[in-house]
Amino acid sequence: MVALLAVLSFNELGVSLAIVRWRGDPLRIVPTVTTVSVSTSLVLFVAAYLVTPTYTAAMGDPEATSVVRLMLVGLVVNSLVASPAALMQRRFRQKQRMLVDQVNVWVGAVLSLLLAVAGLGAMSLAIGRVVGSVLGALLFIWFEPAGMRFGFDRALLRPLLRFGLPLAGSSSIVFAAGYADQIVAGSLLGPTELGFYVLAFNLASWPVTMFSQPLRAVAPAAFARLQDDTAALTGSMRWVVGVLAAATFPVCFLLAGAAGPVIRLVYGAQWAPAASALAWLGVFAALRIVFELVYDYLVVLRRTRGIFGIQVVWLVALVPALVLGARGWGIAGVAAAQVVVAMVVVLPLYLVQLARTGLPAASVLGRLVVPFLGGAAVWLGAVLASRTVGGDLAAAASSAVLAGATAAALVLRDRTVVARLREMRRQATDLPVKV
Secondary structure (H helix, E strand, C coil): CHHHHHHHCCHHHHCCHHHHHCCCCHHHCHHHHHHHHHHHHHHHHHHHHHHHHHHHHHCCCHHHHHHHHHHCHHHHHHHHCHHHHHHHHHCCCHHHHHHHHHHHHHHHHHHHHHHHHCCCCHHHHHHHHHHHHHHHHHHHHHHCHHHHCCCCCHHHHHHHHHHHHHHHHHHHHHHHHHHHHHHHHHHHHCHHHHHHHHHHHHHHCHHHHHHHHHHHHHHHHHHHHCCCCHHHHHHHHHHHHHHHHHHHHHHHHHHHHCHHHHHHHHHCHHHHHHHHHHHHHHHHHHHHHHHHHHHHHHHHCCCHHHHHHHHHHHHHHHHHHHHHHHHHHHHHHHHHHHHHHHHHHHHHHHHHHHHHCCCCHHHHHHHHHHHHHHHHHHHHHHHHHHHHCCCHHHHHHHHHHHHHHHHHHHHHHCHHHHHHHHHHHHHHHHCCCCC
């Protein structure tokens, strides 16, 4: 799985996102995008297939070679549906996208379980994932057959690569930064502490999965529709970041403040040491949600080189901070290093990039102040509940009620902004798109 995710981060060279933000008829660039995507993935597939034995030997499990090679089929499948998926995103076809994703996940999961019961071991997971991906790809092509047109326009190649290559490089750096904490924790603290840390990180990622990922499915297309209206674009970004923070910060700070009761309630007392990391990773989750929205906004505005530079600086600053944190404070130090680097290094860099697009840093920070104060109040209440309320269920439940009430109050406070965003989304969706 690590091998597949690593290579997927550079697959199709990032050119498919150009379809989402293309100002004219996207079907003009689809054939070239499809050709570049599939050609690149085939080269990567062959290269990865050949080096798989060396990779599995280095990972200490040569017997996994056949499993890894089968998983790599996902590279080619991913490239075949890159254009149809981008067209679907551009056209706000979220109902169809949900169907594709559900078929992919559930068919793959059920098949993997059946094959595992039949005794196929790790290969059952690979088969399930590949079959689910293939069925999902067929649905993508069914819903967006225009995305499967092949062709090549040399005049389009250079602008597509100029847009996509920095994104592909950024994705690779994001992948490295995303696993740097686990590599440091595992190598310096051992497998047991790594297990505690990974559990805390996965739990802290729940708000990111629930709030950020659905937004990322529609935000780039919505921003792209407004890219010729600077005032509307910057206004929508400023409003969206505020509403998103209002809905998510209380939830993230809840996880940080009630880390102990939540861990023990969800996973059991034997996993309680993970709470020291979750106390920091909950705050980091709030930052991740904001960063991902800003990332998508900058992509639409073609700030791909700036994005790449931010990811490189992030990784360079993060690694020594992780090592220092791990040696000084264990998994809590690893988690704290993530927060410190994100606040001190990454956030200012993103604000600088936003300012260069015409969105002043002060206006963005101004939209984050009240949600941050609300989140801090939830954190304080959750800490007090964890220390004073008897029982993990009661402490977690009371903290959750506080977080829910705070989020509701913050969103209600922004009700006029929410109404504006709904109207802007309707206008963006109603803009004509050539099909």
